[in-house]
Amino acid sequence: MLTSHHRTCHLCEANCGVIITAEGRNILSIKGDPENPLSRGHVCPKSQALADLENDPDRLRTPVKRVGDDWLPISWDTAYAEIAARMAAIRRAGGEAGLYLGNPTAHNYSISPQVPALKKAIGARSAFSASTVDQIPHQLVQLLMFGHNALFPIPDIDRTQHMVIIGGNPLASNGSVWTVPDVKKRIAALQARGGRLTVIDPRRTETALVADAHHFIRPGSDPALLVALLLALDEAGLVNPGRLGAMLDGWDSVWEALRTFEIPALAAACGIDAAVIHGLAAEIGAGDPAVVYGRIGVSTAAFGTLNQWLIVLINIATGNLDRVGGAMFSDPAVDIVGQTGSGSQGRFRSRVSGHPELLGEFPAVAMAEEIATPGPGRITALFTIAGNPVLSVPDGGALDAALDTLELMVSIDMYVTATSAHADYILPPCGPLEKDHYPLFLAPIAVRNFAKYSPPVFERTPGTKSDWEIVAELARAIAAATGDTLPAIVPPRDTLDRMLKNSPRGLSLADIEAHPHGLDLGALEPRLPERLRTPDKHIACAPEALIADLTGRFADWLAEAPGDGLVLIGRRRVRNNNSWLANSHRLAKGPARCTLMIAPADAEARGIADGMDVTITSAAGRVTIAAEISDAMMPGVVSLPHGFGHDRPGIKLSVAAQRPGVSHNDLTERGRIDPLSGNAALVGTPVLVAPASQAVAAE
Numbered sequence: 001m002l003t004s005h006h007r008t009c010h011l012c013e014a015n016c017g018v019i020i021t022a023e024g025r026n027i028l029s030i031k032g033d034p035e036n037p038l039s040r041g042h043v044c045p046k047s048q049a050l051a052d053l054e055n056d057p058d059r060l061r062t063p064v065k066r067v068g069d070d071w072l073p074i075s076w077d078t079a080y081a082e083i084a085a086r087m088a089a090i091r092r093a094g095g096e097a098g099l100y101l102g103n104p105t106a107h108n109y110s111i112s113p114q115v116p117a118l119k120k121a122i123g124a125r126s127a128f129s130a131s132t133v134d135q136i137p138h139q140l141v142q143l144l145m146f147g148h149n150a151l152f153p154i155p156d157i158d159r160t161q162h163m164v165i166i167g168g169n170p171l172a173s174n175g176s177v178w179t180v181p182d183v184k185k186r187i188a189a190l191q192a193r194g195g196r197l198t199v200i201d202p203r204r205t206e207t208a209l210v211a212d213a214h215h216f217i218r219p220g221s222d223p224a225l226l227v228a229l230l231l232a233l234d235e236a237g238l239v240n241p242g243r244l245g246a247m248l249d250g251w252d253s254v255w256e257a258l259r260t261f262e263i264p265a266l267a268a269a270c271g272i273d274a275a276v277i278h279g280l281a282a283e284i285g286a287g288d289p290a291v292v293y294g295r296i297g298v299s300t301a302a303f304g305t306l307n308q309w310l311i312v313l314i315n316i317a318t319g320n321l322d323r324v325g326g327a328m329f330s331d332p333a334v335d336i337v338g339q340t341g342s343g344s345q346g347r348f349r350s351r352v353s354g355h356p357e358l359l360g361e362f363p364a365v366a367m368a369e370e371i372a373t374p375g376p377g378r379i380t381a382l383f384t385i386a387g388n389p390v391l392s393v394p395d396g397g398a399l400d401a402a403l404d405t406l407e408l409m410v411s412i413d414m415y416v417t418a419t420s421a422h423a424d425y426i427l428p429p430c431g432p433l434e435k436d437h438y439p440l441f442l443a444p445i446a447v448r449n450f451a452k453y454s455p456p457v458f459e460r461t462p463g464t465k466s467d468w469e470i471v472a473e474l475a476r477a478i479a480a481a482t483g484d485t486l487p488a489i490v491p492p493r494d495t496l497d498r499m500l501k502n503s504p505r506g507l508s509l510a511d512i513e514a515h516p517h518g519l520d521l522g523a524l525e526p527r528l529p530e531r532l533r534t535p536d537k538h539i540a541c542a543p544e545a546l547i548a549d550l551t552g553r554f555a556d557w558l559a560e561a562p563g564d565g566l567v568l569i570g571r572r573r574v575r576n577n578n579s580w581l582a583n584s585h586r587l588a589k590g591p592a593r594c595t596l597m598i599a600p601a602d603a604e605a606r607g608i609a610d611g612m613d614v615t616i617t618s619a620a621g622r623v624t625i626a627a628e629i630s631d632a633m634m635p636g637v638v639s640l641p642h643g644f645g646h647d648r649p650g651i652k653l654s655v656a657a658q659r660p661g662v663s664h665n666d667l668t669e670r671g672r673i674d675p676l677s678g679n680a681a682l683v684g685t686p687v688l689v690a691p692a693s694q695a696v697a698a699e
């Protein structure tokens with residue numbers, strides 16, 4: 001029998017509506033849902049991987065236990081009992097447990113409500129997640145300025161007249177911290193109404209190619225551009241916060257700090273002409289709605305928090321924060337802001353490097369040292385949920401080695417990956433289309449207020465479990481073994497229904513289920529000052545830590561002469577998804593995607609020809625991969641995608657293994673972080689690049 005299912009693609013933040021047609025369990029087609037109010041029929045090639053994931057023979061179907069180099073299928077009860085007994089013994093002996101939550105936990109609404117129970121059961125002091133290789137600087141800035149870490153300003157691309165994208169490539173990524181399906185059409189619409197897109201990126205990206213202007217920038221130097229833009233606005237008399245003026249605290253202190261800098265030196269430091277900076281300031285300050293947005297290239301940088309703060313300041317200075325066509329706040333069906341604490345900072349510190357906790361977590365870069373460094377409090381048991389930090393976190397080689405020293409490691413993952421290959425037990429969730437879906441964390445950052453619930457497409461295969469059940473049941477088993485008690489498990493649909501009803505819109509899950517294409521809750525509307533969570537409903541423009549970072553660390557950096565060697569940045573391609581979709585037949589097709597892009601002059605200076613194998617060496621490690629000579633690269637900058645390296649020992653990904661690539665994070669350094677947020681500085685790693693034949697000859 002043919003069945004048709006309205007579903008949300010959960011693979012990336014865009015949350016496109018799809019229509020899946022199936023005959024029994026055989027998927028016949030996956031198409032965009034034209035009636036989805038948010039995605040309007042858009043899908044990208046990755047949507048087709050939903051079928052590959054469901055059917056992948058490499059996907060684990062039962063819990064497995066490591067026996068030597070083999071994996072022995074075991075029952076859930078046996079897995080829970082053995083893990084619980086081992087964890088209880090570790091706790092009795094005073095051992096510490098750690099937890100890593102990977103990116104897909106943000107796309108599975110039912111997992112996170114169960115995590116606190118597991119954290120309690122294993123007694124974990126140390127939680128790590130993908131947040132600290134990603135968006136934590138946004139959250140810190142929002143906590144400091146708006147009073148809640150989850151108050152994300154959303155670029156209102158559909159109504160702006162000038163969008164500036166700094167260090168983001170939504171044409172490949174489909175948008176991030178910005179749920180904006182079909183961004184290409186939205187950009188075309190912006191241009192059709194006479195608006196402009198400017199892209200600032202060290203690579204002429206897919207997004208740069210459709211932009212009205214693109215400027216190369218020296219990796220890591222973005223605060224120089226952002227400060228210069230603010231000063232240029234000021235010089236031209238274009239600082240005009242408008243109605244925001246009454247809400248601004250510390251505005252004068254901001255300018256006092258900014259005016260210690262001068263545009264010529266800043267322009268020289270970022271590699272963008274002063275005239276271009278003045279021109280851009282004139283455009284975004286002209287009074288039409290405009291919005292500046294910055295993503296991975298500026299978040300995962302040594303000045304990540306400073307960058308995000310300066311971006312908010314520009315949007316304030318031009319009167320575009322909380323303005324139609326500017327950077328706006330949502331009114332989502334589930335209001336996370338109203339139902340969670342604002343966020344914590346610095347309540348305790350990590351054992352080895354003394355990193356302050358932020359939102360209850362330590363930086364992901366600290367995981368390896370917390371496992372490897374002997375002494376009381378050392379992590380000897382690690383639980384990973386939907387994460388592959390060996391490939392995703394700086395200095396994967398160090399983590400690789402550290403994981404082997406653990407007494408117990410449990411991975412909740414459906415594959416044997418570079419990370420789960422180290423586990424003692426792998427507990428796999430059921431197929432992705434056997435789970436329900438709600439965009440709990442993504443709907444609140446969407447370009448329209450919307451809600452969509454997707455029931456499972458297929459009935460659960462007998463004997464399989466959803467992630468949330470695994471986390472909840474494992475927690476209870478461990479608690480029972482250690483003599484703790486945990487509250488009864490609340491099914492996720494009930495939690496979701498309660499969160500919906502407790503939100504200002506007061507919708508129920510049934511209300512949302514009545515709209516299989518998704519429920520449009522309207523365009524974003526101005527929400528300040530009511531939406532602010534600061535005690536006085538003011539925006540704290542001059543957080544002490546940021547002023548100090550600007551006038552201290554950044555000023556020192558600016559005074560230093562720039563290095564003249566190559567620096568490495570990353571890239572995303574439409575057909576990749578972080579470390580894990582490489583096992584999809586459909587996505588793996590086409591040209592090799594793990595290549596080192598290098599500018600023609602840099603290649604020539606090193607005797608590198610197109611397609612030649614080159615070695616890339618950093619302070620953390622060395623890899624060898626083919627070069628791709630491209631004039632899309634800024635001279636002095638090379639680009640390598642992350643999430644590859646699928647030939648590490650033990651990995652069982654037969655499609656991915658055919659073209660394994662190398663891991664970018666064998667080159668990134670654990671010591672390069674943004675000290676304010678603990679975020680990894682993934683961009684701008686100093687590297688040496690040489691023909692592989694020379695490296696061999698030298699050894």
Ligand SMILES: Nc1nc2c(c(=O)[nH]1)N[C@H]1C(S)=C(S)[C@@H](COP(=O)(O)OP(=O)(O)OC[C@H]3O[C@@H](n4cnc5c(=O)[nH]c(N)nc54)[C@H](O)[C@@H]3O)O[C@H]1N2
Pocket residue numbers: 101102103104108129130133134296300385386387388389391392393412413414415417429432467570571577578579580642643664665668682
């Ligand atoms: N050099 C460099 N490194 C980076 C980045 C970069 O730009 N450059 N980007 C960083 C960013 S932004 C992120 S978000 C991180 C991501 O890094 P991670 O947090 O490690 O996430 P993924 O690489 O997406 O790995 C997801 C893992 O979860 C499994 N998985 C997928 N879906 C599910 C599910 O539904 N349930 C369960 N239980 N498991 C599932 C997959 O098999 C895979 O092993 O990487 C970061 N690392």
Ligand SMILES: Nc1nc2c(c(=O)[nH]1)N[C@H]1C(S)=C(S)[C@@H](COP(=O)(O)OP(=O)(O)OC[C@H]3O[C@@H](n4cnc5c(=O)[nH]c(N)nc54)[C@H](O)[C@@H]3O)O[C@H]1N2
Pocket residue numbers: 012013103134166167168169170172173174175176200201202203205217218219220221222295296297298301569570571572573574575576577578683684
């Ligand atoms: N197809 C696909 N889509 C994805 C993902 C994926 O792996 N594949 N991952 C998802 C995830 S987890 C995330 S977080 C998002 C990320 O979404 P985006 O941030 O849009 O994705 P990136 O392609 O990493 O874009 C970062 C850009 O920053 C540039 N850049 C590097 N260094 C600098 C710098 O110092 N300054 C400036 N100004 N720019 C710099 C890079 O050249 C790159 O073009 O994508 C999501 N969507």
Ligand code: SF4
Pocket residue numbers: 009010011012013014015016042043044045046047174181
């Ligand atoms: S853009 Fe993202 S959500 Fe949309 S189809 Fe592609 S992977 Fe799925």
Ligand SMILES: [Mo]
Pocket residue numbers: 103130134
């Ligand atoms: Mo991410």
